[in-house]
Amino acid sequence: MRFLAICGSLRAASTNRILLEAFARHAPEGIAVVMCETIRxxxxxxxxxxxxxxxSAVAGxxxxxxEADGLIIASPEYAHGIPGPLKNALDWLVSxxxxxxxxxxxxxxxVRGLCVREHLSEVLKTMSAKLxxxxxxEIHLVGKSPEEAREMLDRPRMREHIAGVLAGFVAFAADPDASANG
Ligand SMILES: Cc1cc2nc3c(=O)[nH]c(=O)nc-3n(C[C@H](O)[C@H](O)[C@H](O)COP(=O)(O)O)c2cc1C
Known part of the structure; x- marks a missing residue:
């Protein structure tokens, strides 16, 4: 399976991006996680x-x-909401x-940012995604440098955990209606 990873932060040292890159690095064989670079x-x-x-960027x-079998989204919360670049991308996909x-x-x-989780869930459910x-x-990387964040994400137990989460998402993506939708 091939998943598209979408980061809600445009920050060069984004911890959400580093998290998604770790999902790409630690994906078990047969699963590809590809970063979406289009949002900006x-x-x-x-x-x-x-x-x-x-x-053309929207068409891309x-x-x-x-083409993706599923999306993996990691986003910061801005003022209790979805960052503009990510909401903009979702708006282009609404119709x-x-x-x-x-x-x-x-x-x-x-581990904070509970509002953005709720908003994203609501928006994606409204768009008829299978959540x-x-x-x-979740992992608390706020304030970590890229080096510190990567070190935490590359620890053996974390690698295993991420691989397990991805395996769970593969099972969900294969039959989303077998689980309750969000
Ligand atoms: C403009 C702005 C608004 C923010 N508002 C919130 C907020 O409402 N709630 C929260 O938990 N964090 C808030 N934060 C903190 C970010 O969500 C946090 O730093 C996040 O980890 C940054 O993600 P990144 O490293 O991927 O860029 C805000 C940050 C910025 C820059």
Whole structure:
């Protein structure tokens, strides 16, 4: 299976990005986790441009999402909400066929940010995604340098844990309706 990893932070030293990169590194054989690099290049959502001639970056994102067996999203919370770049990307996908029935797992680089978890769950359910019911993967990387964060994520028990979480998501993605939807 091939999962697309989407980070809600554009920060160079983003802990959410480092977390997703660890999911890519520690994926068991047969599972690929690929980072989505498109979010920062998207224009601001404009319903007037959301047609067959939509911007090429948007078409690229939609194609990546369509081709993925599932999405793994890690996002910080900004002012109790979803960061603009991520919400912008989701808005571009609202009217398309890519998100409905797409398995999605949220993972968290902070044990805080409970509002963004709720908002993301609500938005994704509204968009008819199949939300992995959890338990949520979380690790507190807030304030950690990239080196410290990678060191925590590369510890043997953490590698095993991440591989197990991914295996669980594979099982969910293979048959999302077997579990309660969020
Ligand atoms: C503009 C801004 C607003 C924030 N608002 C919140 C917030 O409401 N709740 C919270 O828990 N953290 C908040 N934070 C902290 C970030 O969520 C936290 O630093 C996060 O771990 C950063 O993720 P990153 O390392 O992937 O960029 C805010 C940070 C910024 C820059």
């Amino acid at each position: 290049d998207l224009p601001l959502f404009d319903p007037d441009r959301d047609d067959e001639y939509r911007p 994102l939609a194609r990546q999402v369509a 398309g066929s890519e998100i409905p029935n797409k398995p999605v797992m949220l993972v968290h680089a902070s 992995h019911p959890g338990p949520a993967f």
